[in-house]
Amino acid sequence: MPRPTFRLPRARVVVASLAVFAELLGLMPSLSAQPATQAPVPSATTAVTDRAPATGCRFVPERMDDFAWENDQVAFRTYGPALRANPEDSGIDCWLKRVPYPILDLWYSGEKRGVSYHQDHGEGYDPYHVGSSRGCGGLALWRDEKMVLSDTYVAWRVIERSPERSVFELDYLYPATSGEAPIAETKRISIRLGEPFCRIEASFTRGGQAVADLAIAIGITTHDGKAKPTFDPQKRWMSCWEVIDKSGLGTGVVLGGSFKAAKLIEIKPQGPDTGHVLMITQTNASGVLSYWAGYGWEKAARYKTSADWEKALQNKAK
Secondary structure, eight states: OOOOOOOOOHHHHHHHHHHHHHHHTTSSOOGGGOOSSOOOOOOTTOOOOOOSOOOEEEEEGGGTTEEEEEOSSOEEEEOOGGGTTSSOOSOBEEEEEOSSSOOHHHHHHHHHTTOOTTSOSSSEEOOOOOTTSOBEEEEEEEETTEEEOOOSOSEEEEEEEOSSEEEEEEEEEOOOOTTSOOEEEEEEEEEETTSSEEEEEEEEEETTEEOTTOEEEEEEEOTTTTSEEEEETTTTEEEEEEEETTEEEEEEEEEOTTOOOSEEEEEOOSSTTOOEEEEEEEOOTTSEEEEEEEEEEGGGTSOOSHHHHHHHHHHHTO
16 A cells, blocks of 8 residues: 655644654654653563553554553554554554453563563463454545555554553544545544443544544454454444454444444455455544444453343443
C-alpha cells in the first residue's frame, strides 16, 4: 500500500514545524512519538513486584514503537512508526492474559531476556495474529465498497493513567484522494477495571475541520476464515469465535448507543490477513465515532463458549 503524503491540520502546523526543527538539532526524540505524559520504560531486568489489579498504558520504544494497554481482564497493543515499512498498520492486537495483575512490563521485559510472550508461561501469551488485518476493532474508511487503511500511528499522548482507568490518544493519517486534503484520525482509547472491553472514540478531520457522515468500517479479523462470525445489527454488535491452540477465543465490537450499523458483512479471505467481518457505520455531526472492542478467552475461565461471549456483548449493548 502506498504511503500517504499529507499536510497536517492547521492547528498543528507550528507545533510540528518546531518539533521537526528540534529533532534535526537533536533536542528531542522523533516527532512520531511525542508524549503528553511520559510513561516509564522498564529495563530488560526490571522486576515487577506489585501484583495488584490495575489498568495501564504505555509507549513501548524497546519493541518497535508498540503502544500497549491493559486492565485486569484483557490486554492489547497496536503498532507504531518503527514498523512503517512492515505489513503491520493500524490493526489492534489481543494479548491473551489469564491473571488479574499487570503483564505488559513483565512480558516486554521478559522478551528482552529471551522469555517469549508468544508462549504461555502461566500468565497468558500472544497467539493472536494481526499483520495487516484490522485485528480486534481496527478501523478503515469505507469507499466504493472497499476498506481504505491508514498506516501505523504517527503520534501518541497519555491523558490519564491510574489503577482504575487509563486513557490515551493515537493519531493516524489516511492517504489523500485526488483534489482533497487527507483525512486525519485521532483515537482516544480508555480502559477501566472489571470488563473485557476498551472504549474507542475516533475523531476524523480534514484540514482541521470535522468530517461528518463519513463512512467507516470497524473490522475483526476472521484469521483467514477460521473464526465464525455472529451479527446483531439491531443491538449494534458483532462477534467472532475461534479456537486457537485448543482454546476458544471470542472477539467483538459494540457500537456506541447513538450510532447505527448501516450493514454488517463478512469478507471472505483472498489472501493472508484479508478475511474480516465488518460493521459499516458513519461519523456523527462532530466527525466522531464511538464503540467498544474486546475479547473473552476460554483459558481465562470467564467465557467458556461462544454463547457466553455473545451474552457479554449483548449486555454491553443494552
